[in-house]
Amino acid sequence: MKEDALLIAEVRNGNSEAYGEIVRKYQARLFNTLHHVMGNREEAEDIGQDAFVQAFVKLDTYQGKSAFYTWLYRIAFNLSVSYRRRKKNEASIDQMRETSGTEPVSEVAEPDEGLLRDEQVQQVRAALDELAEEHRAILVLRELEGCCYDTIADILELAPGTVRSRLHRARLQLKEKLHQMLHEQPAE
Secondary structure, eight states: OOOHHHHHHHHHTTOHHHHHHHHHHHHHHHHHHHHHHHSOHHHHHHHHHHHHHHHHHTGGGOOSSSOHHHHHHHHHHHHHHHHHHHHTTOOOHHHHHHHHOOSOOOOOSSOOHHHHHHHHHHHHHHHHHHSOHHHHHHHIIIIISOOOHHHHHHHHTOOHHHHHHHHHHHHHHHHHHHHHHHHHSOOO
């Protein structure tokens, strides 16, 4: 696969197929990150598509000071923040069920490992959803994407020290949310 700089130069010279290579290169990774941040598959797909379109339209503004994927992620995160602000006042019963766990609990005495793992993943996702956007984004980028502090700072346009302190607070908050969830579950 070609380097980003070469692909970008080709796109700027009118080769739109080169942008298709860029999309293929980063599509899955961007979707996975957005899915973790947004907590919703359809929203992650929509934001991801919008980010690629916006990146294509604004490609002339990309200066190459940071890695292309960092620039792309910054666009995607800005779109996700805007989307959440617009959607913040909308609440659905399905969202309440996902975050509050009001669905009936199975009475199965010993769930198999797969079901237990799925339940744990849902609990972590629900706890992540309860975090502030700034903390959720940093946790996803660091813990799930494996980004270094400098890359996170570039993506979120923060100082590296701010990234470190927010990551520390985010980890504490996630731990507290998970602790609350585990202790709020009815005893069997």
